[in-house]
Amino acid sequence: MSGADGLMSEVLVVGAGPVGLMAAGELARRGIAVRVVDRETTRDSLSKALVVHARTLEIMDLGGISDEFVKRGYPAPGLDVSLQRRGRPVSVNLRTLDTRFPYMLVLPQRQTEEILAERLSSYGVTVERGSEVVALEQHPDHVVAAVRAKDGREERIRARYLIGCDGAHSTVRRLLDLPFEGKQLDSLVLIGDVKADVDLVRSRITNLTSSRGFVSLLPFLGDHVRVFAVDFSRQNHTRNDALTLEELQETVNAIAPSKITLTEPSWLTRYVAPSRQVRRIRVDRFFLAGDATHAHSPAAGQGMNMGLQDAANLSWKLAMVLRSQAPTRLLDTYDLERHAVHTSVRHGTDQMFRAFTLTNPALQLARGILTRTVVTRAPVQRRLAGRLSGISINYRHAHLGERRRRAALQPGDRVPDADLWIAHRASIRLYELLRDPGYGLFVFATADRLAADRRHIAGLIAGVTQTYGPAVRPHLVVDEGVIDPTEMGAPVYVDVAGHFARKLGARHASVFLLRPDGYLAAHHTGLAPDQAVAALAPWCLQH
Template identity: 35%
Template sequence: MNQILSKKVLIIGAGPVGLTLAIELTRFGVPVQIIDKAPERTDKSKALVVWSRTLELLDRQPGGSAPFIDAGFKANALSFLSGDKLIGRVTMDAVATPYPFALMLPQADTERILEERLASLGVTVQRSTEAVSLSLRDDGADVVLRLPDGHEENASADWVMGCDGAHSLVRHTVGATFDGSTMESDWILADVHVRGYPVPDTEATVYWHEDGAFVIFPISPGRYRLLADMPPSGDAHPPTPTLEQLQTLIDRRGPQGMTAFDPIWLTGFRINGRKVTQYRWGRAFLCGDAAHVHSPAGGQGMNTGMQDAFNLAWKLALFMQGRAAEALIDSFSPERSYVGDQVLKNAERLTLVGTTRNPVARTVRDVVGHLMLGLAPVQNLLADTMTEVTIGYPESPLNAGSASGLDGPEPGQRILDDQLFGAGSEPRFALLASGTPALDLIDRYADVLEAELRTPPDPEGVWLIRPDGYVAAVARLSDLSAIKNALTLLTP
């Protein structure tokens, strides 16, 4: 049962990441206060895709992934073209997930559904409330808040969550460096209505043109997002395109006969690839854009941030409730930093491949791309990576050991199962096993384990599954030491 906690978590920032964290902590019985300096939620479409792995994790929340799916639009394929030549096509049909598609959902809607869910759990975002300064103590933090009427108030919290975006106050306060670079070129983003898109509107297309990349994502029938890289303008802010400039770009780089009209959002942006190396600073944590920003190639930014929140919430809840050792919350930083590094690397690679203007490099890219994307394993790997089902924690300090020769996932890997791990009001580990030795473990570690055994992928083996659906340890029924080690590591 959840214990009543008097200790409080202050979440600074109610973007998609702060909202996800607030929902997760609240459903586990941790009291949260969530503030945002903005008077209202964003009305911008910004991040457009909710990927399969994020939907799987949302399924554990009250209300599940259904409201997101109902509000969104399913896209299921991505084609790469160079001129008129089809380089390759990747579909998501074969991805091993209940959600083999890209859910196109403007960020404003994602945030709306998350905020409504949080409100249904009894927590309201305090808007027009800004954290103006922060100082950390060994056992908490003192914060100065600027309230809606403009006056400042001192507040304190036991834990502070920096979900405050790319210009994070929390990151600056703890002194974390945000290493990386800003790409030279300017980008344009246009959410528009379109006539004459030559492929089904459930498919996205990347055009590799000699002038640069041109990308078309469906948002909903008749509505699309167009992205293109442009030569550097040298302006402090990348220029906002006009509809006429956009049409010229379509005619030059995109499909012939396609017309854009009724723009919803036109803007310019620059791509930053930056990341901190450490996500935990004593009583403060960094999540989402506060910890990592990257190219929109692959559409991973918001999803990676929301998954930071999913990773942290159950660990902090177990630790705050005195049911787990500090090693559990310490694992947040190495696990998510590892994922952040990979996302950054992949996004940078995809961006460089798509934007090269060097004729020799372009020819090599087109030939190699055509060869590689013709191979089913390469297509599958790309689809699995985009949908984030391959995300795992192979180097996690929580991985306590494995056993060879068993048929099933390894420590750090996601387990695909239609039984939801970690759903409900308590974070608990699950044991997949048959047989009495495993039942003894349930008695001994009743604080963190589910009361019932679940069916293992191999009857000879025992799997310890984390509340977020990743394997912590694997053992043979005849020798449970790896499972015991994992549970010992967890014990306070």
């Protein structure tokens, strides 16, 4: 690489797909100086991902933008699977999930990108289009990326950290010499966005199977339907052969139990689903996120959702390390936490895809019996709903603190949202309290023991604030009572409905450190300031 280096950015994001836009937006809203480059001059107009899952919506809620998503999409409360040509389908229901969003939101990917791009530009960040990263350098305290414009001119961009969100064919991954291990799955998939004259229950994904293969139908706003099909008798093509509407129609006729007429295609393609992953998603000051790190079958609509959650997981950590509010070893947890999630989701979607594409009649029969007898059971339904929605994702495997008693949330668990009461507001939710930068420290006290412990609670809050400064925002939650916040040194909330105590497993003198991405960092019981300061030490730097 040659040429003079420009001013140093804090983070350079490579790629302005959904994951790059999310990472850059999350950094910008925390005041980090971020640059975003993308080699394309315009945004991709294809709507590949159509589903935004509940956990992703919760992450958007934590970023203050979930309403924008919900407003533009529509909720699908579950999916139906028909494993015989006739008979009742088996459903996976999301309604029982403990979340504000007990559904999949059907929203074309280009709209997800639009919302994220609007948010990014509201922080004054413009995507630098027509700028392709072609080389990388690692230095002890920064990185340099050579970025080539369409006219051939090169700029050397210096940044403290770089995030490669440059998709399945990632240049960053290649330049870091990280093999994309795995393979392409065997079956050729047919994809069409078309109009269909069928009375689908509008808000459900319908999966139909027969001995010819399977068809999945997902209606989206504007009367179009995404058809996703594997036809065993149409496997003698390559992915580059054009797909015609007539071929797709014939496949649907052969698999669906009744006639569905397809018209007005806006997208027709053949696709070979990958099942690939990198071994590491961090190399020193370089990070990878989204499709650059993991690629799997679109079954269950997980790809973009995983990537958006990668971006959310990494951004707050980078912001806190850059502001000297957290130790640099916090960045190690990105790989520890997300890599295991990628592996588990990839295996899950591979299994689902294989189950749908069984060709052996005996195995197809067994699949039907198993689905009807097992999938309909309540515990299995809950498990499937948790996995599909991302709500059951947790980072227990990578937690930094000690484990807690069984009834309470464990470090690494997702913290469910909870309604609270505070003076002078109609209501407030826990997730709204996590929107500001930094960790949320929540001390829980019961009214019967508050009088005796008032001084200790105020002492704990003062001790944590003096030690960690703005990295930790303290809050006191009580089960009832009216307490003067000025006396406590923190805002005071009332757990009127008991949600907080029940969902977090809180008792008197429980102390919780909540991460900005809505997972539990640390939890202990006791009001000694030294104990609290020590419990927070793996997560925060003294200020």
